[in-house]
Amino acid sequence: MNYKNQTLMAAGIVLISGSPWACAQEDAWPAKNRIGISYRMGFNIATRFRNLGGGPVWANNPSVTGLSYQDGFVGTDDTGNAAGLTTFWGYQDARQVADNEAVLLMHSTERGALGRKENDSPHHGLELTYNHEFARKESWRWGAELAFNWTDFSTDKKGVVPAGVMAVDAFPLGYGPPAAPYTGPFNAGPFIPTLDTDAVRLPVNAASHLEAKFYGVRVGPYLDLPIGERALLTLSAGLAVTIVDGEYSFAESYITPGGATIRNAARRSDTSAVVGGYAGARATVKLAKHLDLFTGFQYQCSDNYKLRAANKEAEINLRSALFVSAGLGYTF
Numbered sequence: 001m002n003y004k005n006q007t008l009m010a011a012g013i014v015l016i017s018g019s020p021w022a023c024a025q026e027d028a029w030p031a032k033n034r035i036g037i038s039y040r041m042g043f044n045i046a047t048r049f050r051n052l053g054g055g056p057v058w059a060n061n062p063s064v065t066g067l068s069y070q071d072g073f074v075g076t077d078d079t080g081n082a083a084g085l086t087t088f089w090g091y092q093d094a095r096q097v098a099d100n101e102a103v104l105l106m107h108s109t110e111r112g113a114l115g116r117k118e119n120d121s122p123h124h125g126l127e128l129t130y131n132h133e134f135a136r137k138e139s140w141r142w143g144a145e146l147a148f149n150w151t152d153f154s155t156d157k158k159g160v161v162p163a164g165v166m167a168v169d170a171f172p173l174g175y176g177p178p179a180a181p182y183t184g185p186f187n188a189g190p191f192i193p194t195l196d197t198d199a200v201r202l203p204v205n206a207a208s209h210l211e212a213k214f215y216g217v218r219v220g221p222y223l224d225l226p227i228g229e230r231a232l233l234t235l236s237a238g239l240a241v242t243i244v245d246g247e248y249s250f251a252e253s254y255i256t257p258g259g260a261t262i263r264n265a266a267r268r269s270d271t272s273a274v275v276g277g278y279a280g281a282r283a284t285v286k287l288a289k290h291l292d293l294f295t296g297f298q299y300q301c302s303d304n305y306k307l308r309a310a311n312k313e314a315e316i317n318l319r320s321a322l323f324v325s326a327g328l329g330y331t332f
Contacts, residue, residue: 029226029286031331032133032143036294038327040149042123042214046317047155048116049208049250051165054109054311067169067199069106071096074171074197077188085194090183097177099258103170104177104195105202109311112165114206114250115157125151125214127325131222131234145222145236151214151323153316161204161252168204168254168262172196202254210307210314212246218278232284232292240278240300245271248307248314266310274318276302284329292329298322 054070066075072091091097096105127149134143178193185192220238227233249267256262282296302318 029141029224029232029331031290034131034292034329034331036127036129036131036292036327036329038127038129038294038296038325040125040127040151040323040325041121042125042151042153043121043322043324045121045123045153045321046116046118047120047157047210048315048317049114049157049206049210050313050315051109051112051114051161052308052311052313053111054107066197067106069108069169072104072106074106074195074199075186077184077186079188081197082188084197086197087184087188087192087194088186089195090181091177092181094180096180097173098170098256098260098262101173101176103200103257104173105256105262106169106171106199107167108169109166110164112162114161114165114208114312115159117155117157120155122324123151123153125149127327129329133224136224139226141224143222143224145218145220145238147216147218149214149216149218149323151216153212153214154210156207156209158207159205161206163201166204166206166252168202169199170202170257171199200257202256204252204254206250206252208248208250208312208314210246210248210316212244212305212316215243215245217241220278230286232286234282234284234296235280236282237279238277240276240302241273242276242302242318243271243273244305244316245269246305246307246314246316248309248312250309250312266312268307268309270307272305274303274305276300276318280323282325290331292331293327294329295324295326297324 075088077086077088098105127147129147131145132143133141218240222234222236225233247269251265253263278298278300280298282294284292284294287293300321305316307314
């Protein structure tokens with residue numbers, strides 16, 4: 001929990017410690033309990049997608065000069081790669097041979113951003129609240145608030161991956177290479193398979209999609225400030241716990257020089273809780289003896305939610321989430 005969460009929870013404690021106990025008084029708001037149900041909209045929830053890298057680089061040898069990839073390398077042989085050809089190369093998987101043995105594909109991935117969505121607002125949901133009054137005076141009263149809420153969340157990001165994060169190079173081959181895995185010798189000689197070092201960089205397209213449901217609980221003190229006989233301003237703050245049930249999927253693709261489309265995809269689901277704090281304000285208008293109409297605003301600061309699929313990660317930033325609600329209340 002960061003300093004923002006601690007500040008919000010401290011505000012809730014101040015509401016309790018700064019309010020003396022007093023006996024209830026009869027007034028235009030005599031009820032000590034109220035329940036409410038409201039429609040709730042979420043705003044300012046950012047999502048970030050990132051590549052986590054591809055693990056150890058194959059043939060990662062400090063003595064190798066040239067290009068090193070996750071699944072192979074293209075080095076410099078003892079001829080200095082005369083005529084643009086080298087015998088000092090290698091690859092790991094037969095699936096790297098494409099276009100009827102015309103090209104050899106080499107892949108590299110590094111940790112980096114795949115894209116960010118600042119806001120796909122609004123995110124729709126519902127909230128059920130319960131308020132119980134502990135004490136009051138003529139111009140204020142205070143008590144405890146408990147709320148349960150649900151919010152539906154969905155976002156996606158598509159685009160070309162930066163070459164520094166993910167790259168695919170196609171090297172001209174023109175013949176059936178030795179069976180994988182293969183590593184060629186540093187010293188060139190007759191009848192040794194060579195590889196053309198003039199590669200073509202293939203753009204990689206990535207599509208990330210994240211769906212989640214937020215199941216939240218809020219608890220903390222509140223302070224009521226009556227405004228006339230039919231209006232009420234409520235301030236509240238306290239602890240917020242959100243259970244995030246998320247599913248993250250991604251797909252990446254590129255087109256070979258021969259026109260073949262290569263695809264890779266993964267998907268993962270996960271449910272975990274994030275903890276934080278909230279502060280809010282609500283305006284209430286009395287419609288009848290036991291019926292109220294209200295609208296509210298909440299700021300919520302919670303830990304971020306992360307979900308990983310293969311070597312990709314999605315992160316939901318809940319550190320500055322905003323929620324607006326409107327609904328009906330019943331007092332008793």
